[in-house]
Amino acid sequence: MPNYVMVVDQRRCVGCMACIAACKAENEVPPAHFRTRVIEKVEGKFPELRMEHRSELCMHCDNPPCVYNCPTRASYKDDETGMVLLDPDRCVGCKACIAACPYDVRYTNPKTGVVDKCTFCSHRVVAGQQPACATTCVGQSRIFGDLDDPNSxxxxALAKNPSETLLKSAGTEPRVFYINKFGTPK
Amino acid sequence: MEITVTGANALAFPNLLVWDWRVALYLFLGGLSAGLAVMASVLHIRKGGALAEGETARYMAPLYVPIILGIGMFFIFLDLSNKLNVYWFYLTIQPLSPMSWGSWGLLAFFPLSGLFALAVLPDEKLHWLQLPQLQSLARWLRTYLRPLCYANLGMGIFIGIYTGVLLSSLIARPLWNSSILPVLFLVSALSAGAALMIMVAKKKEVKLFFTQVDILLIAAEMTLLPLFFYGQYTSSAAHRASIMPFFAFSHEYLWYGAAIILVGVILPFAMIMKLIEIREGHSHELTKDALFKMNLSAVLVLLGSLIIRFAFVYAGQLSQFS
Structure with a gap:
């Protein structure tokens, strides 16, 4: 069984935002709503400045608070792929999962009233393709694959470079790893 | 530090806003109905039911419970963004989701409070029921009054706690993520229930008994609130930052500062009024002046409970784990 994860190599991100556009087009994300975002952070005092590009999305946590707080099991952890997915037919729109997510990556689809988020493009992955954001990434900053396959x-990428996950102390055990040139910002 | 976010959802940036006045009102009305259910049960249990004799609150208070709960449930239903799927709450049990416990708990509490209201209806009021079948059911239920009383009391406590657990289970929102919150919400719900009972009751002895109960509950609430803030202040940086809206006293957080000042004034004021009420030598019939003071202090308690729910629902969404 595959163990899908995403690695975001921040050193290679050029901030073109093509991942956001590709995600919106692929998943028909409604206007003014997003499944992924890019954060541009400038730190330090002139002239010693540094800029960090960090793309964020659903972390597909192994210990997902959104799944635990869902009263109808609309949010669930897929046993076969490890992805955190959502069954729109069961979602009542109580928004407990949105409030439970420490990464703030969920939203309510205004057309359907159903909560929505990144699925790692599971419909593409089952067809043997990469998620739309990873496919379109010009700098190959977004890398997707099976962590159990040593040749993936x-x-x-994770064997060669030190990596980190976001909000580690939340204990959510995310499946999105970050490779950062500067290490963890202070 | 300068941050630009491309692709931010307005629902979560710059801060979360998923639950609004509808949820706050539901938490208040749900808590109030739970508190009133507990107090109505206490009225029937106290002195083997002797306190309830000749008191209209013995059947009026249980009647208000399902009505208040129903209004509260209507508001939480309004908050659901996919209302047609609401039946899914009752096709699954999710043991880790407080909202799942709550929806099942409400399914038990709502009819139970209705049965309790039927069981305590006296003969002279049975004509309210119109249907002879309902009247027969009410008469039959009287034989089970004691078990119904205890079940109502237990479910009232459960619902009172659940409204706090609903928020406290979310690690992503540090203001809510405290084990004191469910206890605070329970005590606040019981206090509001006792206040409403004072307003509904007609007999002097009953009013004074629940005034004494409310004094203890307000004292507990006034102890828990500072303890809650102290616990948050001495916890992680995110927990400490989460209470700042209440103490910043800035233009940006005007309503939160106003809320904490109001609660800090209202609750002690209501308690002092109640302490005077129980020490005063009342005549056999309460005077208009005494009744006004009792109702005023009860309204203040209800207002304090409402402010706590609104302040916590909105301020919790300003807080972030990171």
Whole structure:
């Protein structure tokens, strides 16, 4: 069984935002709503400045608070792929999952009233393709693959470089790893 | 530090706003109905039911419970963004989701409070029921009054706690993520229930008994509130930052500062009024002046409970784990 993860190599991100556009087009994300975002952070005092590009999305946590707080099991952890997915037919729109997510990556689809979020493009992955954001990434900053396969791009990237996850102390055990040139910002 | 976010959802940036006045009102009305259910049960249990004799609150208070709860449930229903799927609450049990416990708990509490209201209806009021079948059911239920009383009391406490657990289970919102919150909400719900009972009751002895109960509950609430803030202040940076809206006293957080000042004034004021009420030598029939003071202090308690729910629902969404 595959163990899908995403690695975001921040050193390679050029901030073109093509991942956001590709995600919106692929998943028909409604206007003014997003499944992924890019954060541009400038730190330090002139002239010692540094800029960080960080793309954020659903972390597909192994210990997902959104799944635990869902009263109808609309949010669930897929046993086969490890992805955190959502069954729109069961969602009542109580928004407990949105409030429970420490990464603030969920939203309510205004047309359907159903909560929505990144699915790692599961419909593409089952067809043997990469998520739309990873496919379109010009700098190959977004790397997707099976962590259990030692020859996969994600395994090699994580073996070569130190990586980190976001909000580690929340204990959510995210499946999105970040490779940062500067290390963890102070 | 300068941050630009491309692709931010307005629902979560710059801060979360998923639950609004409808949820706050539901938490208040749900808590109030739970508190009133507990107090109505206490009225029937106290002195083997002797306190309830000749008191209109013995059947009026249980009647208000399902009505208040129903209005509260209507508001939470309004908050659901996919209302047609609401039946899914009752096709699954999710043991880790407080909202799942709550929806099942409400399913038990709502009819139970209705049965309790039927069981305590006296003969002279049975004509309210119109249907002879309902009147027969009410008469039959009287034989089970004691078990119904205890079940109502237990479910009232459960619902009172659940309204706090609903918020406190969310690690992403540090203001809510405290184990004191469910206890604070329960005590606040019981206090509001006792206040409403004072307004509904007609007999002097009953009013004074629930005034004494409310004094203890307000004292507990006034102890829990500072303890809650102290716990948050001495916890992580995110927990400490989460209470700042209440104490910043700035233009940006005007309503939160006003809320904490109001609660800090209202609750002690209501308690002092109640302490005077129980020490005063009342005539056999309460005077208009005494009744006004009792109702005023009860309204203040209800207002304090409402402010706490609104302040916590909105301020919790300003707080972030990071």
């Amino acid at each position: 791009d994600v395994s090699r």
